Amino acid sequence: MSTPPSPLGTERNAATDAALRIGALVPLTRPGWVEAGRHLLAGLELAVRDVNRAGGIAGSPLELVVRDTAADPQRAAAAVDELARLRVAAVAGEYHSVVARTAAGRADALGLPFLCSSAVLDALTDRPTEWVARLPPPQSRGWRAYADFLLGAGHRRIAVAADASVYWASGTRILRDHVAARGGTVTVHDMGALTPAALCDALADDGATVLLLLVGHPEPAVPIVRAVRRDRRLAGMTLGAPAGQPEFAEWAALLGDDGAAIPFLRYLPERLGPLGARVAETLREQLAGEPSFVAFEGYDTITVLADVLRSHGTDRARTAAAWPHVAVEGTRGLIRFSRVPGIGVWQWAGAPIQVVDRDPKQPGRFRVLHTS
Known part of the structure; x- marks a missing residue:
């Protein structure tokens, strides 16, 4: 279940009060990278459907409240403010690093857990914070x-x-x-x-x-x-x-x-495990093409948040306190968060890294040139 973008200031709908809401920041219009946003949202939505098919969180369905950032930091900040008012359990997503940095800073100021799906800028926040965690490797490592x-x-x-x-x-x-x-x-x-x-x-x-x-x-x-x-x-x-x-x-x-x-x-492993292979097949049908690593990042984001909400409850402070205790099997490996020197947020230090190109003989095929 997902709620599409709507004007800022939208109030809660009484008909969906039973749902547990997660805010999703995604670039869906220009000048944002729209294709990356579409893949990110596809992964987020697929994971929400899988969680709900498995019974949701303590019997409550997950619901995405999607907001289009259009690669605009100020629009993202306003969206985080709105999502906080809508009492989402956490905020997830974003692809553009500069936009994610603004969103992370605002989430930190509001005491709202934010799991960054796909932005790599090392300085995601101005100061160390307990409220923010990140899935992709920091830019310095990649x-x-x-x-x-x-x-x-x-x-x-x-x-x-x-x-x-x-x-x-x-x-x-x-x-x-x-x-x-x-x-x-x-x-x-x-x-x-x-x-x-x-x-x-x-x-x-x-x-x-x-x-x-x-x-x-x-x-x-x-x-x-x-x-x-x-x-x-x-x-x-x-x-x-x-x-x-x-x-x-x-x-x-x-x-x-x-x-x-x-x-x-x-940011993919050399070989996907059973979960990754199943998700890849479904995403391939959903996107009518090969899913990018960004789609897997979206899926893993919800997988982590669902695990945290099941095990630690929906209180925002408890969610933020749970980052160092995460041990979740995602599409690309076991996800754990730790403190990495020079990085102010909780970081998945083991995220896989590849250098890849499109094969000149068959541009639709990717060649793995280097792994780290």
């Missing part, structure tokens, strides 16, 4: 693994095409520090000042062997890929997208063969 993959492939001179945002700046810093410590260099090209053609001119003089796309999708990522692929001066250049743009079907639909052989980060 992007260092990606840098190790590049270094292992022989890349020492790395170029970055970057948009302006806290997330991209953080990723650039992680890459630069990790690569520099191993004798490499990272050169940043500001896409606020360059066209794709001007970027190609700069790359032709740069000497870099790989260009990383730290930019929005589809703009300007798609035009950059097309420009680089068609520039004979850059015929030997590798493209990379650590943030995962090539994971989604829209990427392949827009770029075709040009979108293959562009390594990206994906």
